[in-house]
Amino acid sequence: MQSSYILSGGLVIDPANGVETQRDVAIHAGTIVPADSVAGADVIDVNGLAITPGLIDLHVHLRDPGQTHKEDLVTGTRAAAAGGFTCVVAMPNTSPPVDCPAVLEDILSRAGTGGVVRVLQTATLSVGRAGAQLTDAGGLKAAGAIALTDDGSCLQSAGLMLSALEAARDAGLPVIEHCEDESVSRRGVMNAGATAASLGVAGQPHISEDLIVARDIVLAQATGWGVHMQHISTAGAVDLVRWAQSCGIPVTAEAAPHHLCLTELACADFGADAKMNPPLRRAADRDAVVRGLQDGTICALATDHAPHSADEKAGGLRGGPFGIIGLEAALPICLTELHHSGVLGLSDFIAKFTVGPRAVLKLPYGTLSPGCPADVTILDLDREHVLDVSSFHSRSRNCPYDGRRCRGKVVGTIVEGKPVFSELPQLVSEGIA
Numbered sequence: 001m002q003s004s005y006i007l008s009g010g011l012v013i014d015p016a017n018g019v020e021t022q023r024d025v026a027i028h029a030g031t032i033v034p035a036d037s038v039a040g041a042d043v044i045d046v047n048g049l050a051i052t053p054g055l056i057d058l059h060v061h062l063r064d065p066g067q068t069h070k071e072d073l074v075t076g077t078r079a080a081a082a083g084g085f086t087c088v089v090a091m092p093n094t095s096p097p098v099d100c101p102a103v104l105e106d107i108l109s110r111a112g113t114g115g116v117v118r119v120l121q122t123a124t125l126s127v128g129r130a131g132a133q134l135t136d137a138g139g140l141k142a143a144g145a146i147a148l149t150d151d152g153s154c155l156q157s158a159g160l161m162l163s164a165l166e167a168a169r170d171a172g173l174p175v176i177e178h179c180e181d182e183s184v185s186r187r188g189v190m191n192a193g194a195t196a197a198s199l200g201v202a203g204q205p206h207i208s209e210d211l212i213v214a215r216d217i218v219l220a221q222a223t224g225w226g227v228h229m230q231h232i233s234t235a236g237a238v239d240l241v242r243w244a245q246s247c248g249i250p251v252t253a254e255a256a257p258h259h260l261c262l263t264e265l266a267c268a269d270f271g272a273d274a275k276m277n278p279p280l281r282r283a284a285d286r287d288a289v290v291r292g293l294q295d296g297t298i299c300a301l302a303t304d305h306a307p308h309s310a311d312e313k314a315g316g317l318r319g320g321p322f323g324i325i326g327l328e329a330a331l332p333i334c335l336t337e338l339h340h341s342g343v344l345g346l347s348d349f350i351a352k353f354t355v356g357p358r359a360v361l362k363l364p365y366g367t368l369s370p371g372c373p374a375d376v377t378i379l380d381l382d383r384e385h386v387l388d389v390s391s392f393h394s395r396s397r398n399c400p401y402d403g404r405r406c407r408g409k410v411v412g413t414i415v416e417g418k419p420v421f422s423e424l425p426q427l428v429s430e431g432i433a
């Protein structure tokens with residue numbers, strides 16, 4: 001692959017610039033450049049395909065270090081590339097957790113050499129994710145942390161969260177939050193209600209999420225420091241975030257594809273492969289999350305890619321761990337269920353994976369503006385196919401979408417001008433095919 005080339009004839013969707021039209025995209029030395037500035041460059045015909053900024057996933061678990069039997073930096077970033085993601089934000093609940101510069105620097109260094117997409121690493125709010133003592137926000141920022149979170153759980157003490165937000169503000173680090181009051185959720189294995197009762201398992205009430213969203217809105221207002229609410233899943237959480245935004249309180253929110261495309265009823269069909277935290281909710285919650293996505297209350301879609309081994313998931317709905325893999329299913333599932341179904345127009349849909357995440361963490365990615373890094377995703381919007389989880393690049397298989405018929409497919413992923421995934425004969429991948 002030459003250092004200069006032109007993706008020619010595709011439908012370019014670049015929400016940051018209000019672009020949704022057929023035009024050429026030119027790349028030179030890893031950067032987007034004006035199409036008329038690279039005379040003589042290779043021309044790659046992408047007629048009939050959609051060209052978008054490289055997709056950003058604000059929420060993945062790469063399990064490295066410590067749980068590399070589930071995923072590691074190589075397999076996780078390959079799964080990301082195959083899923084169209086050029087940048088992933090990795091959660092810090094590894095083993096050991098990312099609570100000090102040494103662990104953080106080790107991950108970033110290995111991701112830089114072995115990863116095929118950009119890995120932005122978060123660090124924990126509390127030492128050991130134990131919820132008792134705060135980490136050194138300034139030291140973690142200096143070591144390269146992109147944000148702070150105890151994801152998997154959250155600080156249960158409002159007083160400690162207040163101190164955490166003040167420290168994050170002073171260090172200039174975003175705070176992202178898994179919203180769950182454990183004194184209410186009691187780590188129930190699915191959403192509380194009639195379905196949990198009929199399956200004979202302990203449920204967690206939706207208010208465990210609503211309570212922390214409400215608390216953090218109050219704390220964001222008090223400190224003037226933003227909180228990004230991760231994977232919101234309840235009607236109450238959407239209403240609270242919408243209200244806070246209308247008051248000018250600096251909160252943002254993401255939603256995960258499974259909370260938009262499945263309900264708690266899936267727990268009966270898929271058992272442990274429908275077990276995640278927050279859990280799948282009622283249809284009324286799903287509909288509220290869809291409305292939040294449509295009206296902009298929720299600015300980002302994030303997979304919460306959470307790999308687990310088959311042995312662990314064999315514990316079933318009761319005993320298996322929380323989480324499903326999402327990187328390679330997200331685009332086909334969401335294009336089918338959220339775009340082709342009419343929930344979101346094309347630019348709005350792509351914005352949830354590009355300008356939305358870009359705004360939350362103030363990233364330089366997520367647009368095709370000249371001068372920006374040449375991170376690009378190529379989609380065949382109308383390709384019909386059946387999801388085959390056995391073909392995924394992820395090391396894990398915990399996914400309820402196997403065999404789902406989808407419309408829309410990722411066919412190419414380019415990071416800083418370098419193709420890292422391609423199904424197109426005209427675009428030779430130096431990463432995976």
Ligand SMILES: [Zn+2]
Pocket residue numbers: 151152153178230231277278
């Ligand atoms: Zn979480």
